[in-house]
Amino acid sequence: MRILLVEDSPHIVKAVRQGLEEEGFAVDVAMDGEEGDIKCRTTSYDVVILDIMLPKIDGLTLLKRWRSAGIDTHVLLLTAKTTTHDKVAGLDTGADDYLTKPFEFAELLARVRALIRRQHQQKDPVLRCYDLEIDTASRTVRRAGKSIHLTPREYALLEFLAYHKGKVVTRSMIWEHLYDEYDENTSNVVDVYIRYLRNKIDKGFDPPLILTRWGEGYMLRGEESQEDGGQTTTASSPATR
Secondary structure (H helix, E strand, O other): OEEEEEOOOHHHHHHHHHHHHHOOOEEEEEOOHHHHHHHHHHOOOOEEEEEOOOOOOOHHHHHHHHHHOOOOOEEEEEEOOOOHHHHHHHHHHOOOEEEEOOOOHHHHHHHHHHHHHHHOOOOOOEEEEOOEEEEOOOOEEEEOOEEEOOOHHHHHHHHHHHHOOOOOEOHHHHHHHHOOOOOOOOOOHHHHHHHHHHHHHHOOOOOOOEEEEOOOEEEEOOOOOOOOOOOEEOOOOHHHO
16 A cells, blocks of 8 residues: 655654564655645655645645645645644544654554545455455454464565455556555556455465456455456556566
8 A cells, every 4th residue: 555654854754664574564655745745646645644834835725725626635644743633633634543742652653543444334454255355454364264474565465465355456557546656666566466366365275366457457356246248357467477
């Protein structure tokens, strides 16, 4: 999942970015409100972490502008103000949640994950597909009761597919949500990680869950997914490499 962090404190930026990246998130950073406004309007983010006190444009003004423009990305406000009035003002402006500084990273992470689940209308932290279970809280994966170790990037890709279970996601969608602005990989790395996932998630299990839709992209098998006239396949083919 891709996060925009709009924060002017270098110390907080370094700590939060490092922590989120270690958890498999792609993180873009803006150090002032003006830069944050440009990035939020030009890139699709899963969550924006927005400080209220920012240079150039303050966080609440930014949030008002985004909501007026129809930008409905979930926003977690960071604030040093602790009064009820300040919290109410932030929520009434259009924030989805808030966190008071100083904060523990574990709490910020839990709130980010909750916002992502809310985005996908998923209350249960465990995502299920046939005998596959993805615990988004502990970031653990099991299939048929067997624990499966995934790298952070592999996990991020599987989670993204799971949130769109039964729907085709294109390479560009995957790229936009899993790779940040500084990533120098090329788009074919998506196919490489799909292959890694298949070797861990599907090899030795039935039915195969990671499907390729020729000319379109990939999908995690939905409850009603069928092999449809040869257009959907369970392994990479020349048309998808």
